[in-house]
Amino acid sequence: MPEPKPVARGGRRKLRASVGAALLAALCASGAATSASSPAPSPAASPAPRVAERIALGRELFFESRLSGDGSRSCASCHAPDKGYADGEALSRGYNHAGHFRNTPSLIALAAKPRLMWDGRYPAERLADVVVDMIRSPVTMNGDLQIVVERVRQLPSLLQAWQRAYGAREAPSIDGLVDALAAYASSRGNAQTPVDRALHGDEQALSAAALEGMRLFQGKAGCARCHSGAAFTDGGLHRLGVPENPEILRDPERTISLLRHYAVHGARDPMSERADTGAAAWTQRAADRGRFATPSLRGVALTAPYMHNGVFATLAQVVEFYDRGGGRASELQPLGLDARERAALVAFLEALSPPLPPESAPPTDNYATTGAGR
Structure with missing residues (x-):
């Protein structure tokens, strides 16, 4: 993909300020942001001690x-x-x-x-x-x-x-x-991302490509309409027309797990379904067929493959799908992005991932036994 055009230093600062303000407004618009000055999430408060x-x-x-x-x-x-x-x-x-x-x-x-x-x-x-x-x-x-x-x-x-x-x-x-x-x-993955640092005034946190992607995210591409709030999700249910993953019907175990899902949720004829109906399985509403919850974008660069069925291997493929206006019966509209703009959006999405410190399993022990006479 073509590299984004360089931004002059003065123009870069203006772009940061204008785009950052617009994005921050979008983050807070849904009421899901933690605060105007700290959009990064924090662990949910609990009344329990310790x-x-x-x-x-x-x-x-x-x-x-x-x-x-x-x-x-x-x-x-x-x-x-x-x-x-x-x-x-x-x-x-x-x-x-x-x-x-x-x-x-x-x-x-x-x-x-x-x-x-x-x-x-x-x-x-x-x-x-x-x-x-x-x-x-x-x-x-x-x-x-x-x-x-x-x-x-x-x-x-x-x-x-x-x-x-x-x-x-x-x-x-x-x-x-x-x-x-x-x-x-x-408590997992709540550290600040490069985007968070940029919104806190770090002028070196984002590349020129990511800054351009931020502008597109809020503007032309319209991503922020659904990916808003602290977790970059509106929590809504949307139909994008994501193509089916053929592996589900090729693998009998996966097919059985799909049919069991419908039976558990009370589908009228669970054995006849051959597609993932999304929210309709639990709402029992035909209007919800093919609707899925908007995923959070925090950490998105670390969690490929993408979509509810993993049908897209890369963020570039996801952006191209949205650019086309999604799939069959989609709520989306074509975006008309060029290759440079698609690359910039990917750069911004990659900047939404927090650092994850290495973490390994703690040592395990054997069951304690009670000896005779104890």
Whole structure:
């Protein structure tokens, strides 16, 4: 793609000021921005004490494969820190490595997202329900929460982390474990991005290409109409006409996971569906067929492939799709961007990713046993 034209120093400063002000206004327009001076998200506030200790316990649980039914999968199996808290696959894999029909959503800036899951079926305040579903679902971890509690009681490192978080008098409980996992997940990827630094006055944070992309994002390309607020999402449901991923119907496991999804949500004829209907599966409204929740753009450069079914491998492909006006029955309109403008938008999107410090699984230990006479 052609390189963006260089911007003179004085013009560059004016461009930063005008575009930054426009973008900041767009970020705050939805009411989702944390504040006019600090658009970066922060972990959700909690009335529970010992927040750092709860996050530390959540980290131990996040990497603990014994939360799953057969001890083979942890939360990090799909939400790997070195892959932007996603898995780097077009379509995720679940319990026993079985194929699934959707892309793994990233946990980056989870605290700022107004809706959860690709079809938007959970509002943000129901994060605990998502945690419960992911542990219990036979498609994901196939765990039993009461058994998980017993395992925590018998694993010395987890029991010690629990006592630091909730006190020695508080016995391990389902609510506490879910709360700790939610606290940890909400704390991921909240560091400032280059775009945040630019909005705070750092004139060196963005390249000329990213600055041009910022202007297009707010203006000609119209991205900010849906990608607004602290997490760069309006939390709405939209139909873009994203093409189906043919792998879903080629792989029997993925097909079965799709049909099971419809059966669980009460579809009238779940066995007849051969496409991902998006929000319509849970709203039961024909008007929502093909509508999916607007994803956050924070960390987007770290979480390829893209869209609900991972059908696009690169950000350039995503921008080209939007430039064409999306796919069949799309709400989008063609943008008329040239190659330089598309490249500039990609540069801006790449500047929306925070630094992620290296993170590895904590050491695990064996179950404690009670000897004779104890």
